Amino acid sequence: MKRRSVVLTATAGTAAGVLGLTVLALPAGAGAAPELPPVAAEQLVESVMRADPPALTGTVSVDNALGLPALPGGEASQLLADGTNRFQVWADGQGRHRVSVPSHGGELTVVDDGTTAWKWDSGEQTATRTQHPERAGHGAPADPAATARGIIGELRKTSEVSVDGTASVAGRDAYELVLTPKPTERTLLRQVRVAVDAEKRVPLELSVLTNGSADPALKIGFTSLDMTAPDPGLFRFEPPAGAKVEDGSRQAPDPGDHAVPEHQVVGEGWDSTLVTKVPESPELRQIAERTGKPVSGPWGNGWIIGTAAGNALLTSDGRVAVGAVPEQVLVAALGEVR
Structure with a gap:
């Protein structure tokens, strides 16, 4: 995530980029709070920012209570609709990723091997290839650990930061990091809570609370998590026989052809x-x-x-x-x- 990016806005097709005021949030972890050694808030933040991305296999739950109108768009727009949705994520810790999202017609899968990314729509039987992995995930949700780290990096300088106990998230011990906007900040949000893995120091949960409500506006995070290396074959993709193959690199707008200005x-x-x-x-x-x-x-x-x-x-x-x-x-x- 770029430093100046709006960390509280997510893109889900064009419409959700406009209307998706998608502050990512997670519920508190279930079960008794584990006993962990005390840690200072800034020390916890620094360890999160320095942590290496881990290999993982996980199930992510998105629980949306924003009350957004029905949005046009693909699977990511579906994740922004009120209610609960789930998707699967895999990462090898070396820059290769895989995301699988159920869709109305089947499943949307994004496979990024670090140099080439494929977006496979099983309902449309269409495979889109691009040499720009940072663009290939358009329309697919991000790894919540990476998203949470970007949010922490963006908000830390304009927040009061503290540690408020511990939690158990997806079977892992975690610290509860809390970011509260400074009084000078003009925002509708009251607080961001991040459950940080006690061992790996990667975010497991992120909970955003709004003014006037005790419940998170939107929840996203791991409901199951395995931090062993996935099968390397998951990060390779070959279009199935009969699939329509498109070049995503050529779909980018020409700067001279009514291109949408950069935000x-x-x-x-x-x-x-x-x-x-x-x-x-x-x-x-x-x-x-x-x-x-x-x-x-x-x-x-x-x-x-x-x-x-x-x-x-x-x-x-x-x-x-x-x-x-x-x-x-x-x-x-x-x-x-x-």
């Missing part, structure tokens, strides 16, 4: 706001008109779509500002970007 980030930490432009989507506009609040200003007119965890402002000309912030912060950010 800009206004602010940092808890009140970061992503401002970008999205391709024209009648379906997305219908959702905004049906569920959003009409707003207008010097920047034009549009619609605010809000949840307890954040807001999105979609303009009539296709611009969007999104973040875990109050409406006025989005409006100000939109005015800063030309």
